[in-house]
Amino acid sequence: xxxxxxxxxxxxxxxxxxxxxxxxxxxxxxxxxxxxxxxxxxxxxxxxxxxxxxxxxxxxxxxxxxxxxxxxxxxxxxxxxxxxxxxxxxxxxxxxxxxxxxxxxxxxxxxxxxxxxxxxxxxxxxxxxxxxxxxxxxxxxxxxxxxxxxxxxxxxxxxxxxxxxxxxxxxxxxxxxxxxxxxxxxxxxxxxxxxxxxxxxxxxxxxxxxxxxxxxxxxxxxxxxxxxxxxx
Numbered sequence: 001x002x003x004x005x006x007x008x009x010x011x012x013x014x015x016x017x018x019x020x021x022x023x024x025x026x027x028x029x030x031x032x033x034x035x036x037x038x039x040x041x042x043x044x045x046x047x048x049x050x051x052x053x054x055x056x057x058x059x060x061x062x063x064x065x066x067x068x069x070x071x072x073x074x075x076x077x078x079x080x081x082x083x084x085x086x087x088x089x090x091x092x093x094x095x096x097x098x099x100x101x102x103x104x105x106x107x108x109x110x111x112x113x114x115x116x117x118x119x120x121x122x123x124x125x126x127x128x129x130x131x132x133x134x135x136x137x138x139x140x141x142x143x144x145x146x147x148x149x150x151x152x153x154x155x156x157x158x159x160x161x162x163x164x165x166x167x168x169x170x171x172x173x174x175x176x177x178x179x180x181x182x183x184x185x186x187x188x189x190x191x192x193x194x195x196x197x198x199x200x201x202x203x204x205x206x207x208x209x210x211x212x213x214x215x216x217x218x219x220x221x222x223x224x225x226x227x228x229x230x231x232x
Contacts, residue, residue, distance in 0.1 A: 015205040018150055019059065020160045021079075022167055023072040024048040025196040034102040034112070035095070037069045048197040049075045051230040053082035055199070061085050062155035067093035067162050075197070076161040085159075092146050095163035097134040124182020136182045139166075143173040147220070151204060164194045174202070174220045198226035 024045030028035035041049065056079050066076035068089045076087045099119065105112050115130060122128040124136040134142070147170070150158060162170075172188040173180050194200075201224035 015203065016150070016156045016158070018158050018160060018202040018204065019056070019061070020162060020167055020170075020200040020202065021052055021075065022164050022194045022196055022198050023067075023069075023075040023161060024052075024078075026071050029196060032107045034098055034105050034107060035071070036103045037094070039069070039071050041071055041074050045071070045075070045196060046078065048231060049078035050082075052197040052199070053079040055230045056159060057083050059159075060157050061159045062157045063088065063153070064159045064161065065090060065093065066160070067091075067095070067166075069094050069163070072161045072163060076159075079159065079161070087161075092142060092149065093160065093162040093166065096139060096165045096169065097132070099131040099133045101131060120186070123186060136185060139169050139185075140173060140180060142166075143170045146170060147174065151219070165189065167194055167200065168192050171200070171222065171225075174218075175222065177218055192225075194226050195228040195231070197231065198228040199230075200225050200227070 024041045025048055026035060026039050026045055027033070027042050028039050029045075030042065052075070061083055062085070064076050064080055064085050064087045066072050066087050066089055068091050072093065072095075073087065073089055076089075080087045099115060102112055102115055107113075107116075119130050119133060122130075126137070129135060143166075150160070168189055169185065171192070172185055176184055176188075200222075203221045203223055204219050
């Protein structure tokens with residue numbers, strides 16, 4: 001008697017490793033400005049990307065997928081040059097989109113603090129927007145799309161270059177699944193941080209052995225969070 005294995009189950013048997021890297025430092029990171037899509041890396045950020053590239057050269061990376069925003073794409077290209085793997089760019093990995101009134105502005109400006117407070121207070125309120133920012137529902141949908149995209153790619157080792165806030169949102173969705181409420185999301189953002197070019201490692205797929213908490217129901221597991229040993 002031949003056992004028939006569903007496509008979903010068979011796909012889960014293939015172990016995949018996802019290396020997630022936050023982009024290198026920018027002047028906006030250093031000076032506490034809300035950044036714009038074309039914010040470039042600083043000189044220090046390029047050095048950090050070089051350090052990360054040296055580390056990536058020791059890994060078996062099959063593809064690089066990066067945010068279209070300049071700071072992440074520049075980081076990815078520096079790594080690409082070192083390891084000889086081309087960069088694919090996608091808007092799915094861009095940073096959380098803030099209201100247009102904040103982009104390029106100092107975070108500690110009184111007017112900006114007021115906008116931040118208002119957006120935070122209404123985060124998760126259905127149908128509410130300050131202007132053109134991404135809402136909780138938008139972000140939850142985008143993280144789902146990214147996880148699905150990574151699950152379905154044919155490569156088993158993928159390097160993702162993205163941004164600090166979006167990376168933490170992705171982790172929140174991965175760890176909490178359907179339990180990710182706006183309140184839980186805000187808690188994750190408030191209690192976790194990432195370093196520029198910090199390395200996070202995820203695994204997708206089940207191992208053959210079974211035991212207490214040996215495999216996640218959704219197939220995803222967090223192995224490493226924000227490892228920045230390459231920075232010294």
